[in-house]
Amino acid sequence: MDDATKIRVQHCRDCGRRWQTTFAGCPYCGSTALTEDDVAGKGRVYSWVEVHRSLEDPPADVPYTVVTVDLDAGARVFGRYAAGAGPKAGEPVAMVSATGEDGRGPVFAPAGSDGA
Amino acid sequence: MTRPREPATAIVGVGYTEFSNDSGRSVLELATEASRAALADAGLVPSDIDGVATYSMGDSVPAQAVATSLDIEDIGYLLDLSLGGQSPCYLVALADAAIRAGLARTVVIYRALNGRSGVRIGRARANDVPDSVDHRYAAGLTAYPQNIAMWARRYMIETGATEDDLGAVVLSQRWYAERNERAILRKPITFEQYLASPMIASPFRVADCTREVDGACAVVMTSIDHARALRHPPVVVRGGAFASGPRPGREIGDILLWDDYSRNCMHYVGRRIWENSGVTPDEVDVAELYDCFSSAVLFALEGLGFVGRGEAGAFIRDGQTAVDGKLPVNTHGGLLAEGYIHGMNSVNEAVLQLRGDAGERTVKGAEVALVSSGTLMDGSAVVLSKDS
Numbered sequence: 001m002d003d004a005t006k007i008r009v010q011h012c013r014d015c016g017r018r019w020q021t022t023f024a025g026c027p028y029c030g031s032t033a034l035t036e037d038d039v040a041g042k043g044r045v046y047s048w049v050e051v052h053r054s055l056e057d058p059p060a061d062v063p064y065t066v067v068t069v070d071l072d073a074g075a076r077v078f079g080r081y082a083a084g085a086g087p088k089a090g091e092p093v094a095m096v097s098a099t100g101e102d103g104r105g106p107v108f109a110p111a112g113s114d115g116a
Numbered sequence: 117m118t119r120p121r122e123p124a125t126a127i128v129g130v131g132y133t134e135f136s137n138d139s140g141r142s143v144l145e146l147a148t149e150a151s152r153a154a155l156a157d158a159g160l161v162p163s164d165i166d167g168v169a170t171y172s173m174g175d176s177v178p179a180q181a182v183a184t185s186l187d188i189e190d191i192g193y194l195l196d197l198s199l200g201g202q203s204p205c206y207l208v209a210l211a212d213a214a215i216r217a218g219l220a221r222t223v224v225i226y227r228a229l230n231g232r233s234g235v236r237i238g239r240a241r242a243n244d245v246p247d248s249v250d251h252r253y254a255a256g257l258t259a260y261p262q263n264i265a266m267w268a269r270r271y272m273i274e275t276g277a278t279e280d281d282l283g284a285v286v287l288s289q290r291w292y293a294e295r296n297e298r299a300i301l302r303k304p305i306t307f308e309q310y311l312a313s314p315m316i317a318s319p320f321r322v323a324d325c326t327r328e329v330d331g332a333c334a335v336v337m338t339s340i341d342h343a344r345a346l347r348h349p350p351v352v353v354r355g356g357a358f359a360s361g362p363r364p365g366r367e368i369g370d371i372l373l374w375d376d377y378s379r380n381c382m383h384y385v386g387r388r389i390w391e392n393s394g395v396t397p398d399e400v401d402v403a404e405l406y407d408c409f410s411s412a413v414l415f416a417l418e419g420l421g422f423v424g425r426g427e428a429g430a431f432i433r434d435g436q437t438a439v440d441g442k443l444p445v446n447t448h449g450g451l452l453a454e455g456y457i458h459g460m461n462s463v464n465e466a467v468l469q470l471r472g473d474a475g476e477r478t479v480k481g482a483e484v485a486l487v488s489s490g491t492l493m494d495g496s497a498v499v500l501s502k503d504s
Contacts, residue, residue: 078255
């Protein structure tokens, strides 16, 4: 596994929970014994959105799909879904790159598919 | 939380500006006009008030600016919440507390924005907390419709809800908007037309998203004793609640620590509002539920306990949110169709309903109204009623 398929998260050394956004104390137990981990970008799809109209300036290429992924390592993260067909709830996915051709990411693909 | 207390305050006036696509006026002018209109509706003048409160997402003017424009001499309460759609009912509850505590006697609450010609919420980025927003934007989750759609999709996964249920919200509210001269979307809509509405961020079509407008609205609150001497029957504040679930995150769009996207703040507001008000859901005659997106109405109906889990869509499709249904909902057309005055207009509408001043869309015999605010991690609600 190389760094291109890992995601940096915060990790509580007391309760063991992990999460992505940085906090000053553990959101689950309040401990300040926090560290950072690079964890495997493997997990399951929790939810998703297909974006058909970009509201950015300049607009992003559409359509694209953003997935919420619950990593096996414990943190919930967002990413791009690489496959053409829509994701399914609970579908196993794996991170294939930090960014796609459009510079957005991390990019996830169905686990076991090409490149994942 | 505290047990319900004897009601102490009432809403005595409501005010509006025109809702338009391009007001051509400053936000301060809009805010001041709506506040003056609310005072006039109450039969009061600016020297009668000593408090002004508002909320803004960086798109409005502070309470002090309106207090100055109104030439209020004796100021005891100025409050600016830098919060979004969770604010309006929270501000009513806070003004109730401030009046009870003797901080203020009579308070104006307003929301003003050039939401169409100026800063548009649909395109706005959330608060810039780099740590928090960077990973969200990196993935392309850059605007509110996309963020809320993530919740709506999970709700659909868990409950089996479909676009039929989202569309039912849109159709139900449009009926009211047709009968509301202020509403910005007054044309009827069929389900086929709903389905033809362009997809923005699935499952949301344009028709599922709030209609941004320029405008302002305001209410005036005072003690019940004072209210009873004024020109309209008082609309009594029976109770209010603000609540957040655990781990609301770094900022308004930081949803990664929220465990269950199929339940939002209303699940937690629902645990407090009935206890705080001493009212039960069955006693509510009309509900104005925060609806920046159609799904928010489904979440609120279930979170507040009006219907069971996964039942909101069927409840609406069965006509129960229509004007002659069990619980008329968003009788102004909601933020979807009356326009996005960020939920403040939902407070105003509840007041009109309880005064019987909502014309053809008036819910006959309505005695008790619930208003809710917010559809992310934190939110608020108030119960209002006729004076007993």
